Amino acid sequence: xxxxxxxxxxxxxxxxxxxxxxxxxxxxxxxxxxxxxxxxxxxxxxxxxxxxxxxxxxxxxxxxxxxxxxxxxxxxxxxxxxxxxxxxxxxxxxxxxxxxxxxxxxxxxxxxxxxxxxxxxxxxxxxxxxxxxxx
Amino acid sequence: xxxxxxxxxxxxxxxxxxxxxxxxxxxxxxxxxxxxxxxxxxxxxxxxxxxxxxxxxxxxxxxxxxxxxxxxxxxxxxxxxxxxxxxxxxxxxxxxxxxxxxxxxxxxxxxxxxxxxxxxxxxxxxxxxxxxxxxxxxxxxxxxxxxxxxxxxxxxxxxxxxxxxxxxxxxxxxxxxxxxxxxxxxxxxxxxxxxxxxxxxxxxxxxxxxxxxxxxxxxxxxxxxxxxxxxxxxxxxxxxxxxxxxxxxxxxxxxxxxxxxxxxxxxxxxxxxxxxxxxxxxxxxxxxxxxxxxxxxxxxxxxxxxxxxxxxxxxxxxxxxxxxxxxxxxxxxxxxxxxxxxxxxxxxxxxxxxxxxxxxxxxxxxxxxxxxxxx
Numbered sequence: 232x233x234x235x236x237x238x239x240x241x242x243x244x245x246x247x248x249x250x251x252x253x254x255x256x257x258x259x260x261x262x263x264x265x266x267x268x269x270x271x272x273x274x275x276x277x278x279x280x281x282x283x284x285x286x287x288x289x290x291x292x293x294x295x296x297x298x299x300x301x302x303x304x305x306x307x308x309x310x311x312x313x314x315x316x317x318x319x320x321x322x323x324x325x326x327x328x329x330x331x332x333x334x335x336x337x338x339x340x341x342x343x344x345x346x347x348x349x350x351x352x353x354x355x356x357x358x359x360x361x362x363x364x365x366x
Numbered sequence: 367x368x369x370x371x372x373x374x375x376x377x378x379x380x381x382x383x384x385x386x387x388x389x390x391x392x393x394x395x396x397x398x399x400x401x402x403x404x405x406x407x408x409x410x411x412x413x414x415x416x417x418x419x420x421x422x423x424x425x426x427x428x429x430x431x432x433x434x435x436x437x438x439x440x441x442x443x444x445x446x447x448x449x450x451x452x453x454x455x456x457x458x459x460x461x462x463x464x465x466x467x468x469x470x471x472x473x474x475x476x477x478x479x480x481x482x483x484x485x486x487x488x489x490x491x492x493x494x495x496x497x498x499x500x501x502x503x504x505x506x507x508x509x510x511x512x513x514x515x516x517x518x519x520x521x522x523x524x525x526x527x528x529x530x531x532x533x534x535x536x537x538x539x540x541x542x543x544x545x546x547x548x549x550x551x552x553x554x555x556x557x558x559x560x561x562x563x564x565x566x567x568x569x570x571x572x573x574x575x576x577x578x579x580x581x582x583x584x585x586x587x588x589x590x591x592x593x594x595x596x597x598x599x600x601x602x603x604x605x606x607x608x609x610x611x612x613x614x615x616x617x618x619x620x621x622x623x624x625x626x627x628x629x630x631x632x633x634x635x636x637x638x639x640x641x642x643x644x645x646x647x648x649x650x651x652x653x654x655x656x657x658x659x660x661x662x663x664x665x666x667x668x669x670x671x672x673x674x675x676x677x678x679x680x681x682x683x684x685x686x687x688x689x690x691x692x693x694x695x696x697x698x699x700x701x702x703x704x705x706x707x708x709x710x711x712x713x714x715x716x717x718x719x720x721x722x723x724x725x726x727x728x729x730x731x732x733x734x735x736x737x738x739x740x741x
Contacts, residue, residue: 308697
């Protein structure tokens, strides 16, 4: 099972090899361009072009592959449990614990020792950026 | 050596005119696109589907892993539950024949009852130490894992079929619906943990409203898997109904409403149903709206039963809905939806005041999965 899961998230070593070979060749082209600069400007220009395109492409592919792995993670949201004392109004907020449910009676109140009640369980979603449309 | 390489490049470049090469390249690309354009487009689409399929496989495997871990943790089985879980994930239900549609609802109800009983028995065998609430939660967890497994298999089927036949139309259709399918799969993925931990989900908005209304009043069990309480609201008697919590359960609200109508010999002034409903893009999560009709989803059996009962006694039916999208419906309840429960209660009271008179009897039904919501 975990093997299957890791297979899904793993980047193929062949792809990685191609990316790194392209990156090395492109960097070599850039070094060659620097050395050729001064005595053969045309060749240096072409080598610069090849080098830059190669570096840009390999970096882009590498970043894309990394992003794919990051995207594959299932995010577990944080869930808040609110516990209230109906007698004195004392309120306590904590992380959700397995077994919690709305209207469950829990530990006694710290202030009046009366039984407390879970009154809310929810997750808060961060306010996303305002939508660009106005309708 | 470096100098030799530069000289060689310089020699090649001086002998070939760059303009000529560019022209030649342009013609080659043009001709290739004339003959192979569609095929290239198809490979691009296949690659896109392949990426999503990888993600679906990951989500499906995670779902299976979470289900097995939860069964081991809660159910404390003596044998390894992996084989049973794998068998469970492949379960299917054949819908009844509808060539002659008369009576198809009762046939469908029977099939669904058999399915439900079968799944519950399987879960009990897998997790012998689980109590009723945990059994319901485990059943929901496994059903979410089952849905993910099914989505993955269907997408894989069409992907491989498209690849085999190289049919642009199969691949194109698949690529076009993929964003919606992925959204649904991601929703089920977040539902898995909610079900496993017994957290309230967005679909439980209706059940939460009912739970808030019946809190502090005596409750009784009514068929099937439902809870009812008689609550005085604005001088009327309200029979508040919801599925029995806090385990993952939707109950048979149709049967519950029918029972209460029969107990009161049809003398019900109005029925108000509260449910979570699919919002349209652009609408706010937790928006409350009001209308008429039986607000209940699922295969349609409960809606049919409610409509039959109200037609027999000519009872008006109102609906209050809390809007949310598919992702919110099956993932842990958002604060906006939780807060909307109070707004929905206000709307219910307003409907009662406007549509009934003092001394009347009303039914308030909170529809939805009551996981993580007591009463």
